[in-house]
Amino acid sequence: MRFLLFAIRRLAASVPTLLIVLAGLFMLLQFAPGDTVDALVAQMGGGDSAMMEQLRKYYGLDATATVQLVRYLTRLVQLDLGFSAIYGKPVIDVILERLPATLLLMASSLSFAFAGGLVLGVLAARRVNQWPDGVISTIGAIFYATPAFWLGLMGIIIFAVNLRLLPAGGLEEIGAGHTGLRRAVDIVWHLALPTATLGLIFLATYLRIMRASMLEVMTLDFVRTARAKGLAKATVLRRHVLRNALLPMVTLVGLQAGTMLGGSVVVESVFALPGLGRLAYEAVVQRDLNTLLGIVFVSALLVICVNFLVDILYARLDPRIAN
């Protein structure tokens, strides 16, 4: 019960942040050299100024900036993200279509990165400054410096082209008509390379933080107390060091949520996945600013959700917080 109140307070604290984000985005919109109507007209192959006037009135683009901002915010609250001139559908529909693929990619990459980083970080810390630590830390440093899109391409070359083990792109076999379990397996197969790509990059960060956190906690006083009580080193690690060292990792998940979402843009483009990231890219190229801003808004919501969950998890792990 205490957690719920705490969580609601944290959520309420994100409202002003969201408002700033939205106002900022709206202001950016004003700076854009062309607006939706220009994009539409360009698509149609040209039009005269009278028609553009009419279109502007239709879309409400002729009102003052303040009025537009208020209208914009009211619409957003109702999750009305506008109309995509390019796709000919409400933006919210376009986004909802693409959301599942991105969520799937995010969830699997995050799990992979977190679990892998945790295990390897603990291993490296246990054998600090010996060869397992050296190897793990070196591999971590290399993956940390690798561009995600390049890693994806190399993965395609090795596993899809040369070894023919995994598919080179797409979420599933189009037109194959799989259902149920077969479809799930097919999707997993297709997501293997993208998950590995995105996951490995972030695994490097989690690995580094877990290792540093373990080393830091091992120097704390209560570890000495535990040993003075006669506990074995491995028991001390498991019962005392691990949970304390996990706390910064949990925080990191929240902090990295936005970066991972950004990373999905390139990974989805490389692997031709029908997700939000690729949608964002297409929106930029086609100058569909409505869709782009809609995606940014939804991303901000996603990040806030993830942080909310992280806060709850952290409060459960650390009894000092909820007070």
Place this chain on the structure above:
Amino acid sequence: MTGLLAISGLTVSLPPGADRPFALDDVSIDLRSGEIHCLIGESGSGKSMIANAILALLPENVRVTAGDIRFEDRSLLTLGEQDMRKIRGARIGMIFQEPMTALNPLRTIGDQIGEMFWTHTDLDSATIRTRVLSLLSDVQIAHPREIERAYPHELSGGQRQRAMIAMALALEPAILVADEPTTALDVTTQAQILALIRDLQARKGTSVLFITHDFGVVAEIADRVTVLQHGRVVEHGATDQLLNHPSQPYTKALIAAVPSYLPPPSSAADGEPILTISHVSKTYRPFGLLRRSRRTTQALKDVSVSLTKGTTLGIVGESGSGKSTLARCIVRLIDPDRGVIRLGDAELTSMSRRDLRAQSRHIQMVFQDPYGSLNPRRTAGELVTQGLILHGMPGPQARIEAKEMFGVVGLDPQAMDRYPHEFSGGQRQRIGLARALALRPDVLVADEPVSALDVSVQAQILRLLANLRKTFGLSMIFITHDLRVAAQICDRVAVMKDGEIVEHGATAKVFASPRHDYTRLLLRSIPGQRWVPPAAGSYLAATAG
């Protein structure tokens, strides 16, 4: 004659690059059955290293190179890790100095005490829980059931230390090693914990190796004492013998440095008040838009006191009494919510920031932490000239003034271009004094200036303060938690508790006949008060410097 634990010729070497080659050099200590044996030394004496060596918990790169530790007819140094683990906690228990950090913040007290039983016995959870609860009552913790379920951060310092004692004594070990367990506690709490340890020791027959730096504690509970300096045993013997008839010069010097708590006769305390504090109140309200209004703390409640010109006013209290808040209100580091503070004719509380800055040269402060009170990136000379230059003095002249100040506080003027980390704790406090006095203030506020120093250095700094006060005609406010120190140097004393002044008056009078219950409690809690250090005054005079 060998006793329960016999340490003989123990030598522990430090890795190359440390300030000395040995942490311990040929140390022999004899712990007998059923006694409380105090190990006393200043910082750097190696006393904590002994505790670590006994339980084979030495840090990496630190090794035993000679000697032996014998316990129950076995040499602890030759035991493997598995055998050592059976002894740790079960046969030899240990408690540490900082109870807050010595307990895992993420596990309940009951869980951590219960761990002793899981590790060393085969008892089931229900039995363990009963045992834990009875242990908590043994150490006189109120509401053991709630404490058992609580987390360390929900307990007070005294409660945490009691829980740690319960944990250490859970399996009724033959020996309890206590590494400065009361140093971080308030004086009243310390008195309770000392009484508890003595009581438990008498009931269960545990031998206690009690490590401390405070001779008062030694006088209060020790049966026998060993004195350490720089890793070597200087002297040892029965407490009475050692305290009243020390044979070695170092022991004599240490004992002489202990402030006696009989105050000197007060100097003429009638005169103009130079600083008046009237009805000052301060409440802390944590800021935050959507934060639940957490406990608002009333740090100061309607405090009124005045400082007579040319005298020293001591403000005595434990942690949470508000004494530090009061000090900071006086120098306007904190703004009081209500009340008036007057310095001479000027009303400090109503001044603008700019006027305050100008006024700052009349009232200066010396701080507690010799390591945190000096900017590590400025040279000692810069630290002293900064204030002078800010108030308009040209650079070269400021340097001359600073050189003079260095001499006055007993520092080598050549050392002005060195950085703080190159000085010792006592020397850093001298730099802090030089910085404060360079501006020739009328009032000096000293916030626990000697609490973080070793006893021998304490005595030097206190003497320095007394001399400076006479030389510069200062009026001083001296904040401390140590009544003995207050007795040494203060003409008048004000006792604070929970943000209020409960009693004030001439020091001699307050000590001789305290009127308030809390003052009486404080006076009663001074450890070793029945012991009067031998010939303290004359020895001090003889070893001036």
Place this chain on the structure above:
Amino acid sequence: MQTLTRFLGNPVALIGLCLLVLVAAMALSAASLFPNNPLDLAGRPLQWPLSNPRFWLGTDVQGRDIAAVMFYGARVSLLIGVVATLIAMTIGILIGALAGYYGGIADEMLMRLTEAFQTLPNFLLLLVLVAVFGSDIKTVTIAIGLVSWPASARLTRAEFLSLRNREFVEACRTIGMRDMQIIFREILPNAMPPVIVYASVVMAVAILLESALAFLNLSDPNVPSWGNLIGGGRAVLRTQWYVSAIPGVAILMTVLAVSLIGQGLNDALNPRLKRR
């Protein structure tokens, strides 16, 4: 300087330094080794490396000399990395210092602003900025800087929050120092070490962001860039995979160099932790 000795004695830092020197050498020698515009057509497209002695790294889809683009690209990457990092760190340190020192309302407001920036995925925000303001190299650099400042602000604020209550700061206030002097001349030098280490992280991310942008063809097309090469090579991935592979190694090397130097700096400035 003990720190310098520690830094140079650390093998990790030395490797990073060597790599960085290598990349810097590439950047500096670009004009002398390849006097022609690297974006011009230089030869037959899609020649394999080492097949033609004139193009020892081969040519790309448009017939450009890959080696030339690699060397000129080093200039671009380092330049963008440094400038964007400077922008990000300046904004971040300023905001963090003011928020950490003054606390209260200023802190709340500045932190809300920082949070707002952090809630948006930085690459997405970069895309929006590029979509609105264009792909000119100057715009891209400033945009990357604008997207990267929040983390250094958080870090600086944390340092200031802990240093602000230290007694030496209180001492400065009692001798009558003004706030600005305290912030910039007393506290900031003490807060710098972790912030400087973090600058290496910011630079690493900046280089990765720019190359990702170039990969998607959203960066300045008139500037030779490694990311651009990789993007161009996608079409021929199955056969002439070297077009995409080689520039990636360069990016990896540069980012690795920067991050290893950062790690070395961290270890040199915190010797206590290194021992373990």
